[in-house]
Amino acid sequence: MDAYRGFVMTLMAAELLSFHRLHEAFPDSSFWAFLAHHQDHVPWAGCSLHDLIQPSFSFLVGVALPYSVASQTAHGQPATAQFWRALRRSLILIVLGIFLRSTHAEQTYFTFEDTLTQIGLGYPFLFLLGKTRPQTTWIAFGLILVAYWLAFVLYPVPVTFDYSQVGVPANWPEQYSGLMAHFNKNSNLAWAFDRWFLNLFPRETPFLFNGGGYATLSFIPTLGTMLLGLQAGRWLRSDLTHSALIKRLLIAGAIGLAGGMLLQVAGICPIVKRIWTPAWVLFSGGWCFWLLTFFYSVIDVSGHRKWAFPLVVVGMNSIAIYCLVHLIDRFIIASLYTHLGHGPFLIFGPAYEQLLIGAVTLVIFYAILRWMYRRKLFIRI
Template identity: 55%
Template structure:
């Protein structure tokens, strides 16, 4: 959530103003999504969010069962939560449009579509969860392979992809080319079932609705990790398991990409992306658990805890409040205070001020125990 809110720092903009700086080029690259194949730090935000939904589920289920809630009530709540997440994602994506934008690639919508299935897996043993991950990944891979790859005469320009785009793949990997794959074909049918100002032809970023299927695999990996944290293993055993799972998962995802069996593409959530990003998520979780719970070093993480305790509020702020706060700061303070380090750094300082205000609002909510929950 912090990385998502920190988009307001506009590091890529600073990097563009300082092209000679390798430091700013690196920072800007890792605050931007890769165009298609590969991974940046920014690309790990959505899988981390999805992964942590799975991590929290065993604790949520145990807490509600301890309060005497029935499984039927828990299921109804899970269905309600899924519906709210889907609706909220559509609402946020429709901001600024003249009518509802029925699109389902938003992080909240993707989580909502898979959440009921994740909930049911929450009552199954670990072995069945691993099987579910395997079925989801293999099934997604096979489905993409069976869909015809774009031929040499495919009109990429008609789907918003320049014919000379450097990220177009050849041969077997072309099954996962932008806006010419199974996910794109599904949306050409599915999204046109909803009222639209004009027919849906393609998503400019290549994102797709059915990415929720492999996203469910990411959430299930989190569910498995959450069960490990909840287990009676020693703290050292938990850290070792998570780090080992992370290394193995990352290696598998990387290997699939290197062998040209399945490219690592976040935008359509390829199986190799699930494994590669899931490996990072296991490593992050293991490292955080070891440092915070194992060694007890908790004070440094307080600013992040304020954000994490109100993750839905933080998500909404980044969508709804960022522009309002930014305009207000400029209106009342002017631009000069943000140019004190020079014009290249103006968006950075302005964004830092916006980020500070949003954090202060979350801190105020935390002090008063006001948490947005679904």
């Protein structure tokens, strides 16, 4: 679990490598085109490796919950105290998410679509459902997906609408018609909610739309992703044999992938991360099950642990690396240029400058996390 978490946090930090710069410099290279594609989010529907970072992090929050609850119970904490702790964690995640998004703003930037705030908004409900029977959790999961889909479908599609006013280019190929039109960018239920909700907070200018189409209401289906992780965590803590557990995780992943693709192909619901559609919950959840299976099989079952040690170092301090990347990446890069100049990073030519300075910055981040690991300094919320 720590290695899987470290893997996704490393993917997040690896944005510093700026593969898109190399793709721009070498447009005919399929190698750089492939890496650039998987280091960025898809424009709307579909999925890249980078798109799996947030669902994986959310999924792993669910996986960890049964272990956390069992530990607290073993230490004699009553259920009420555990729930208040969950509420506190929720509040800290929300506040931290807003703080990190506001670091380069003129005033507090109230936004609730980033990873930390989305998890924070859903975490108390995850905790409560974690106290129920698995059957109840599955029922809740199904109700969340159906209710979220139905709410979008019942929100009317605008008949006449100037999409250029909400950041959508004319003749954008990602626009849908028919039933799927209810999930179009910045003309859907979640966008309408944010037009009301986000303007309740003080802002430099009124909120009109999110450039990426991300939305606050995504925390509801994100809870569905966390519930999938919760079920996986329960299976991991059960008395299932290794082979039976791997089989169950693989089947769950296959069902999720097939279900998500079927919903899109049938024209019922597109696979869109930015508004966390039900099809995305199933599709990304399927990948999360399979990624967990890979790390479990290789590390826990086969015993191949040494290769994953750097990932464990990162994964055991996931909040730390999340904050480091958001707070001091620019400071480190500026300091490297101040003290070393551009020369060392131009050794392979200007096209590779961002790749090299990004790699050095990642090494510095890892050195900080390795120092914390050695001294058993782990940031927990």
